[in-house]
Amino acid sequence: MPIRAYCTICSDFFDHSRDVAAIHCGHTFHYECLLQWFQTAPNKTCPQCRKQVSTRHIINKLFFDIGGEGEGSSADPECLQNELDRMKAVLSTKERDWRDRLKMLEGLKETVDRQKKDLDSVRKEIGEKEMLCSVLRKQMKYLENQQSETQAAKEEARRLRTKMKTYESLDVVLQGQRAEVESMISDMGVGQAAVEQLSIFCISLKK
Ligand SMILES: [Zn+2]
Ligand SMILES: [Zn+2]
Incomplete structure (x- = not known):
């Protein structure tokens, strides 16, 4: 042996x-x-x-x-056993390496997954913000419309008020005493506006 x-x-x-x-x-x-x-x-x-x-x-x-490096030594069970043991050791080292690499790969995969998730949530957030932005833009447009409508209404009210004043003055001219009419006409002052006002009275009275 x-x-x-x-x-x-x-x-x-x-x-x-x-x-x-x-x-x-x-x-x-x-x-x-x-x-x-x-x-x-x-x-x-x-x-x-x-x-x-x-x-x-x-x-x-x-x-x-x-004995006999060339002949039979390769078939020597001791030698083969040694070789086998050595190979087993090499194999187990490689297996360990492989496992380490696999673990590293898994770690990397996890990192990539996590970053993907982060990216998704950021994208979602951006989408929500964009939606909010468009809602706000719509509201703004609506408010702008409102404002211009208000402006128009104010304009109309002013016009009506002027007309009303003209009718009131006309009423004074038609029904009032001389003193009242005089004071009203002198309130108009002089100038283009007063002339226009007086012509409006004249035309209205003719009708
Ligand atoms: Zn010893
Ligand atoms: Zn040793």
Whole structure:
């Protein structure tokens, strides 16, 4: 049964990609893992058996004679298992990446949805304001019409009042005493208006 040795620091199986180191206690680790361990550990001991270690006694690189690189090694179940484990690790990393990206995408979608909603509400508000504006414009037009009608009515009232005054004066001329007529005519004063007024009286009396 072949040995499926692995590094107890990182739990990866040994392969050709990374150097394997050994301590004098006999335990083996990836060389990089061991260096990292010594950098972070308070004192230099074997990660597995806790024996004191001096860096001088580390064998930096072990050489394994693995039979038949070309023939049969690819069919070696150990080798295939290692490869499979490595692939599984790669796959799980990719899956994690994929999940992260999916989550990010969902976040972006949410943001877009929210902004769409905001835009819709702003559009709606604009529509309402425009409607209000047109209502106000209509009211304004109506009020303007009212105003011009009022103006016309006032004009008419003034005209009627003048006419009324003329009739009243005519009444004085027809029925009044001489003194009253005199005072009325002298109230008219002199000028074009007075002349017009007097001619109106004359024409009316003729009728
Ligand atoms: Zn390792
Ligand atoms: Zn040891």
